[in-house]
Amino acid sequence: MNERRIPEVVIRRLPKYLRRLQELEEEGVLRVSSLQLSHQMGLNASQIRQDLNLFGGFGQQGYGYLVTNLKESIADILGLEQGKKMIIIGAGNMGISLASYKGFIKKGFNIVKMFDVNPNIIGKSYRGIEVLAMEKLKDYCMENAIDVGIITTPKEHAQGVADILMEAKVKGIWNFSPADINAKDIIVEDVRLSDSLYVLNYKMNNNYID
Amino acid sequence: MNERRIPEVVIRRLPKYLRRLQELEEEGVLRVSSLQLSHQMGLNASQIRQDLNLFGGFGQQGYGYLVTNLKESIADILGLEQGKKMIIIGAGNMGISLASYKGFIKKGFNIVKMFDVNPNIIGKSYRGIEVLAMEKLKDYCMENAIDVGIITTPKEHAQGVADILMEAKVKGIWNFSPADINAKDIIVEDVRLSDSLYVLNYKMNNNYID
DNA sequence: TAGATTGTTAATCGATTAACAATC
DNA sequence: TAGATTGTTAATCGATTAACAATC
DSSP, X not given: OOSSOOOHHHHHHHHHHHHHHHHHHHTTOOEEOHHHHHHHHTSOHHHHHHHHHTTOOOSBTTTBEEHHHHHHXXXXXXXXXXXXXXXXXXXXXXXXXXXXXXXXXXTTEEEEEEEEXXXXXXXXXXXXXXXXXXXXXXXXXXXXXXXXXXXXXXHHHHHHHHHHHHHTTOOEEEEOSSSOOOOSSSEEEEOOHHHHHHHHHHHHHTTOOO | OOSSOOOHHHHHXXXXXXXXXXXXXXXXXXXXXXXXXXXXXXXXXXXXXXXXXXXXXXXXXXXXXXXXXXXXXXXXXXXXXXOEXXXXXXXXXXXXXHHHOHHHHHTTEEEEEEEESOTTTTTOEETTEEEEEGGGHHHHHHHHTOOEEEEOSOHHHHHHHHHHHHHTTOOEEEEOSSSOOOOSSSEEEEOOHHHHHHHHHHHHHTTOOO
């Protein structure tokens, strides 16, 4: 689909650029050079220019980049503010915690329903988001063109939920369970909290300073 | 401290190896070869052997690796089950969600207190973990030799909290806030949920299948 | 114009993969 | 022993960094 595939490492740097540019904009800074950004972000200036030029020429020679302009370009590349519909499967603490986060809405990510197997919470609402029974998951996704399923169930149920989401033609899975999900024709993004903690622990034990 | 520094990418693969080995052990599998692991994990067999050999020779030529043995070696390398003391700063939904997760305790990570600025919740307990006033943070950390501070406060307070944690000689920060933390003499591991969602969104929009 | 900084090509560095001798 | 698979060196690949001509 793209002339040349963008390396994954570059994609993962885009949100970081976006964040820095947002902050610069809030500070009222109008323009910024790759060298300035490199100092602020701890990256190499060449790398920043290389990264940005994979998506097009956003800068001006001898001048730098316009902060707001570049910020909006990156938000565009990431496809923010397009209005994505998301559901949460597993209305436990993590699910409710994600449902409460206001930052997602601001960027066009709307959590529209939650699903759970526990009859005690089915029908309840958290932060204005209703919990439906798991049996309704597939039909609901198909009827409402859900874009993303957020899996916050226990490990044992993750694959089963993912299978339903795939059948219902959901486009992406944001997986908070420790399970490795077997998927086809769907993008899976894993959030492995334990892995992150283990890496922190390793670095602490081994005095691993960058 | 190490003869040769272990690349960060390798460290981040260790939890993945651990997880696969744990599953194999649960299935009653006694031995496994790098080739089998490579198929199961979607990695290259050479890479697996290279990774493991950075830490020592865990295998046997012509035979492979003993599952339990290798699993325990990797858990050792990661420093699990050593009994680390952690606190949560910010007793909001995310904080409580992390406090509820049983998986950490099993690996020796104990959450011993929470801290917050909200007078309505100071003194309360969630999952048996008491919430103390923010003013007590520094003294508590020093008196109780806290290893890890988990920051789940809003962005604006993250740096202030990190500064206190550093003064109190905490060894690691697990940062759930979107703020970039300025740190010295302390290991910071960031969990950037928004970044992860943005990457998922990009991949969905661009049909980015690995 | 002179100075600055991009866009882009070339060089370097590091990580991944291949190959194979060592050895169980 | 013969077969299998590791440990490890060498080759390849890709990402990062340096360099500089283009140009604002």
